[in-house]
Amino acid sequence: MFGKFSLLGKILMVFNIISIPYVVVALSARVAFSEWFIEWQYSLKSFPEDIYGMSKEERKRLAKIGLKAVLSEEGMEEFKNAKLPDGRRAFTLKETKHMEDVRRLLSVLFPLAYILSVFNILSLIYTFLKSKRLMGYILLWGGCLCILLLILAGIISVFNYEFAFEKFHDLFFDPYSWRFSYRDTLIRIYPKVFWFNGTIFVISISIFISLLFIIFGLFVKKKYS
Secondary structure (H helix, E strand, C coil): CCCCCCHHHHHHHHHHHHHHHHHHHHHHHHHHCCHHHHHHHHHCCCCCCCCCCCCHHHHHHHHHHHHHHHHCHHHHHHHHHCECCCCCECCCHHHHHHHHHHHHHHHHHHHHHHHHHHHHHHHHHHHHHHCHHHHHHHHHHHHHHHHHHHHHHHHHHHHHHHHHHHHHHHHHCCCCCCCCCCCCHHHHHCCHHHHHHHHHHHHHHHHHHHHHHHHHHHHHHHHCC
16 A cells, blocks of 8 residues: 555654654643643632632642642742741642652653654655655544544543553652642642543543544545545
């Protein structure tokens, strides 16, 4: 089927198909790492109240500080110095250490997604100029692969989110570094429902983007067959 395509074209095809799911999911996740997403979560009627009485406004304030902490050095300094209304430190040393681990991880994952997205765009332009049909296959199969992986992640999340949450954290962090007491501030401002909603949001956005890739890929493939 692909015998007439050049070796470079085939290499670009394989690389793009494999990298598209990562880029789509990582960029969708980056959208969720924003203050508006925190505001939206806290505006939901189903969002749980803090069992120890912290107000929603205070929780949102601290949640936004946590967001800035995992995205920048300056934000991390603000996180370390954050105080509760009674003047006590908002976050323990263990919580600070975990957020530093998260920041280090994101400092690799997001920039890598930016770099790969630029490479994908440039390679797709090159492929389009050389073989429009091959570009159609890349978008079609890259989108299909992404959706298959997302459906699997969605099924696991819906039926056993606790398992998915734990395995994800154990994969990227020390198994004992991210487990906290329900009295710890991180758990109070980012309850499990926060992460579940975030997971469904990222999966939904990623599936939408992947469907656009599939539709456009089918259009190009059919037009230039």
